[in-house]
Amino acid sequence: MKDFNSDEYAAMYMKDMEAKIPGYSLMFDLIFHGVLPVEAKEVHSILSVGGGLVEVMKSHNAYEDASFTLVDPSESMIGKIQEELEEYNISEYAEFKCSSFETYENKRCFDLCLSLLVIHFVGDKEQFLRNIYNSLEADGLCVLSAFSDYHLDWWETYAIHNGANAEQVGNTRKNPQSTMACTSADEIEMIANNIGFHGIEKIAQILSVDVWLLKK
Ligand SMILES: C[S@@+](CC[C@H](N)C(=O)[O-])C[C@H]1O[C@@H](n2cnc3c(N)ncnc32)[C@H](O)[C@@H]1O
Known part of the structure; x- marks a missing residue:
């Protein structure tokens, strides 16, 4: 499993994400x-679960007056985001919980x-999804995305061509379940449905990444 709790990974994470997820910026554009x-x-309050710099910046542009709370277990990832926000002079925007x-x-909701x-x-x-559900206001909305086991052949070709580490990509291609706790999109939808989300719309699939809108 990937170690997010390392300063080295946090420092190179943006480069790694853009290489490993062809369509990374498309996902944010779409959302x-x-x-x-x-x-x-x-939107008056935003919860970012497992956050990154891009969603903080884009949320700040779109909802400058909303509160923004980011929950992530990695001190290194949080530290890196805080550093970058200071550079952009918007460190006050986000509150962090490790x-x-x-x-x-x-x-809070x-x-x-x-x-x-x-x-x-x-x-x-x-x-994880139940905690998201319980953290939403009665008419709250969640945008969720996940790496799935679809289109792994194309993903492998494009990610490697894009500069991702060929050995890591090859390992994920061969065994997505051991490099991540990856499940199918159907299973994620089933769990969301069982928890009580009423509107579950898959709004995009970009190679191996699915994006959903979940309504409470
Ligand atoms: C691949 S990064 C994605 C970051 C960002 N959302 C993006 O799209 O660039 C995954 C993040 O999820 C965090 N994470 C891993 N397990 C988590 C959990 N159980 N709860 C919350 N965040 C978690 C990691 O520490 C890491 O910062």
């Missing part, structure tokens, strides 16, 4: 320029939750 302006006009989300005890490219690293997906 912030296509979906959220229509589906989430009134915790795995399945075990995070939260009393949020209008919008973003959890992008995280759930495939999580063992207990049901508890």
Whole structure:
């Protein structure tokens, strides 16, 4: 399993993500320029589960006056994001909590939750999604994305061509379940449905990445 709790990985994470996820910027474009302006006009509070710099920056652009809380178990990833936000003079925008989300005890509710490219690293997906559900306002919305086991041949070719580490990509291609806790898109939808999300729409599939809109 990938070690996010390392300063070395945190320092190179943006480069790694852009190489390993062809279509990475497309996912954010779609969410912030296509979906959220229509589906989430009134957003006062945002919860980012397993966050990265891009969603903080894009949320700041779209919802500058909203509160933004980021929960992530990696001190290194949090430290790196904080460093970058200071450079952009927006370090005050985000509040950080260092915790795995399945075990995070939260009393607040949020209008919008973003959890992008995280759930495939999580063992207990049901508890993870249930905690998201319980953290949303009554009409709250979650945008969730996950790496799945679809289109792995194309993904392997494009990711390697894009500069991703060929050995790591090859290992993931051969055994996605041991490098991540990857499950099928159908299983994620089934868990979300069992928990009580009523509107479950897959809004995109970009190679091996699925993106959903989940409504409470
Ligand atoms: C691949 S990165 C994705 C970061 C960002 N959302 C993006 O799209 O660039 C996965 C992140 O999920 C975090 N993570 C892993 N397990 C988690 C969990 N159980 N709860 C919350 N975050 C978790 C990692 O520490 C890491 O920062």
